[in-house]
Amino acid sequence: MLSDIEKREIEQELAHNHQKRGAAPEALKIVQRHRGWVSDEALRDTAELLEMSPAELDEVATFYNLIFRKPVGRHVILICNSVSCHIMGYPGLREHLRARLGIDFGQTTADGKFTLLPMVCLGACDRAPAMMIDEQLYGELTPEKIDEALASYAK
Amino acid sequence: MEKPLTKNIRRGEEPLDLRGYERAGGYQALRKAIKEMTPQAVQETVKAAKLRGRGGAGFPTGVKWSAMPPLEGSRHPRFLTVNADEMEPGTFKDRLLLEGDPHQMVEAVIVSAYAIQADVAYIFLRWAYHLAARRLQAAIREAHAAGYLGWNILGSGYSLELHVHSSAGRYMCGEETGLLNALEGKRANPRTKPPYPQMVGLWGLPTVVNNVETLCCVPHIVNHGAEWFRKLSLTADGGTKLYGVSGRVKRPGLWELPMGTPLREILEEHAGGMREGYRFRGVLPGGVSTDFLTADHLDLPMDFDAPQKAGSRLGTGTMIVLDDRTCPVGMVQNLEEFFAQESCGWCTPCRDGLPWAARLLRAFEEGQGAPGDLEILEQLCWRLGPGHTFCALAPGAVEPLQSALKYYRADFERHIAERRCPWRA
Numbered sequence: 001m002l003s004d005i006e007k008r009e010i011e012q013e014l015a016h017n018h019q020k021r022g023a024a025p026e027a028l029k030i031v032q033r034h035r036g037w038v039s040d041e042a043l044r045d046t047a048e049l050l051e052m053s054p055a056e057l058d059e060v061a062t063f064y065n066l067i068f069r070k071p072v073g074r075h076v077i078l079i080c081n082s083v084s085c086h087i088m089g090y091p092g093l094r095e096h097l098r099a100r101l102g103i104d105f106g107q108t109t110a111d112g113k114f115t116l117l118p119m120v121c122l123g124a125c126d127r128a129p130a131m132m133i134d135e136q137l138y139g140e141l142t143p144e145k146i147d148e149a150l151a152s153y154a155k
Numbered sequence: 156m157e158k159p160l161t162k163n164i165r166r167g168e169e170p171l172d173l174r175g176y177e178r179a180g181g182y183q184a185l186r187k188a189i190k191e192m193t194p195q196a197v198q199e200t201v202k203a204a205k206l207r208g209r210g211g212a213g214f215p216t217g218v219k220w221s222a223m224p225p226l227e228g229s230r231h232p233r234f235l236t237v238n239a240d241e242m243e244p245g246t247f248k249d250r251l252l253l254e255g256d257p258h259q260m261v262e263a264v265i266v267s268a269y270a271i272q273a274d275v276a277y278i279f280l281r282w283a284y285h286l287a288a289r290r291l292q293a294a295i296r297e298a299h300a301a302g303y304l305g306w307n308i309l310g311s312g313y314s315l316e317l318h319v320h321s322s323a324g325r326y327m328c329g330e331e332t333g334l335l336n337a338l339e340g341k342r343a344n345p346r347t348k349p350p351y352p353q354m355v356g357l358w359g360l361p362t363v364v365n366n367v368e369t370l371c372c373v374p375h376i377v378n379h380g381a382e383w384f385r386k387l388s389l390t391a392d393g394g395t396k397l398y399g400v401s402g403r404v405k406r407p408g409l410w411e412l413p414m415g416t417p418l419r420e421i422l423e424e425h426a427g428g429m430r431e432g433y434r435f436r437g438v439l440p441g442g443v444s445t446d447f448l449t450a451d452h453l454d455l456p457m458d459f460d461a462p463q464k465a466g467s468r469l470g471t472g473t474m475i476v477l478d479d480r481t482c483p484v485g486m487v488q489n490l491e492e493f494f495a496q497e498s499c500g501w502c503t504p505c506r507d508g509l510p511w512a513a514r515l516l517r518a519f520e521e522g523q524g525a526p527g528d529l530e531i532l533e534q535l536c537w538r539l540g541p542g543h544t545f546c547a548l549a550p551g552a553v554e555p556l557q558s559a560l561k562y563y564r565a566d567f568e569r570h571i572a573e574r575r576c577p578w579r580a
Binding site: 016017018019020021022024025026028029050052059060063064065066067081082083084086087088119120121122123124125126128129133135137147 | 250
């Protein structure tokens with residue numbers, strides 16, 4: 001069941017769409033904001049609000065890089081693997097993150113704190129190499145800066 | 156040197172609010188257009204200014220607008236959609252305009268929407284631009300309260316609603332018709348053209364899709380006239396251009412310069428040249444979907460026509476520099492992996508051809524490249540090229556590949572001869 005607040009937020013989005021399904025990406029993001037990810041059950045309930053079939057909504061959900069259909073940690077690390085970051089040292093930073101967290105891409109640390117994902121261009125190429133943790137952007141990365149950033153997430 | 160697009164932007168500072176923007180001359184173009192000009196007159200001025208699309212394709216903006224059906228007998232609502240998806244790797248120019256001067260974007264949308272008589276406008280925003288989303292929402296609220304948006308704008312009888320749509324991250328959303336599908340809550344697969352969006356666009360209704368930087372030029376054209384805009388440029392295409400540089404240069408960044416500024420000036424003066432210990436080998440001049448240019452091309456004016464004559468494109472005008480300590484094969488592998496991942500899978504050449512190209516390039520990097528592979532890559536460049544696919548993703552994907560095979564062929568051959576990547580320790 002979607003919570004009242006989730007329903008309210010989704011209904012606000014419906015208002016500025018010509019047809020309800022236009023709000024699909026935003027509705028999925030609302031659910032994800034509240035739960036961290038989109039479960040089968042949440043997907044089914046959201047589809048009902050949008051007057052779509054669950055299959056139609058899942059088609060949309062699985063299309064986007066930033067809609068998570070599996071549980072993630074409390075914080076999601078998105079490290080940019082596109083070309084400017086590749087040139088500026090992404091491969092070394094990827095290995096550093098893997099070793100530091102003890103996980104591979106797509107995995108979550110045992111304490112449920114961090115999920116590590118590769119991500120296409122973040123639009124911060126003048127500050128490459130870059131990563132994002134939740135909505136916070138980090139640029140001009142070095143292994144030391146990554147450690148500092150990770151340490152700032154207390155829980 | 157005039158810098159109309161960035162004159163209000165102070166990096167690292169909060170953008171101008173409504174009052175500040177008005178004090179800097181903001182919303183004058185809106186008043187002028189709505190009160191003194193017909194929509195047709197705004198279109199004609201933009202045409203005469205020789206404004207061409209800054210999203211990569213360079214289509215003349217006024218011509219795009221004039222393909223909207225006449226108002227009489229038109230179906231409604233009519234839409235203006237701002238392409239602020241900016242997912243082209245190496246591209247970070249629209250971010251500056253959106254974060255740095257959100258009211259300029261809002262005014263640009265209103266004036267442009269008026270020119271095509273749109274009823275509703277959407278700003279389709281790259282998922283990662285959280286700060287831009289907040290600032291745009293704030294600017295839209297202020298503009299509404301001031302009577303610049305909503306019902307009966309400044310008593311003119313013209314009305315417009317403006318919404319921000321934050322995407323959830325997929326390269327295909329930047330393709331014009333993919334973007335429209337995404338806004339309809341579908342996968343962002345491309346649509347066949349024709350019909351063009353002006354006739355059958357969002358929800359099947361008349362729609363124009365324009366890039367952020369393109370639209371931000373419009374209020375300045377309305378304020379100062381077409382001739383002034385044309386004279387900002389060094390060449391035949393009007394206006395200024397945001398040029399960006401990333402890679403191993405001394406000062407990666409973004410600058411508003413006259414359209415047609417030479418490549419050498421951008422790389423050497425503005426970006427400061429190569430960092431100590433690195434040598435220039437080439438550049439993707441406008442995002443990853445453009446062909447490499449080399450040291451032989453440094454004196455090219457970076458307008459729309461000159462790079463095209465040299466076998467490349469201006470694209471987004473944000474450049475990625477290849478240095479001598481980066482393996483060109485590895486760089487192109489990175490690009491093709493990106494394109495293979497981001498292909499929507501709608502048409503076969505792209506869905507199957509891009510992973511094939513990426514696999515072959517990976518084999519080179521792992522010392523498994525064979526002499527015949529170069530020919531297969533060349534064939535793929537043709538099979539994925541213009542005319543063989545629904546949209547421009549695959550033809551864009553082979554631009555850096557085909558030019559790398561031309562300019563860095565000896566490097567590919569070294570990978571085969573030495574059975575390893577010479578750049579790997």
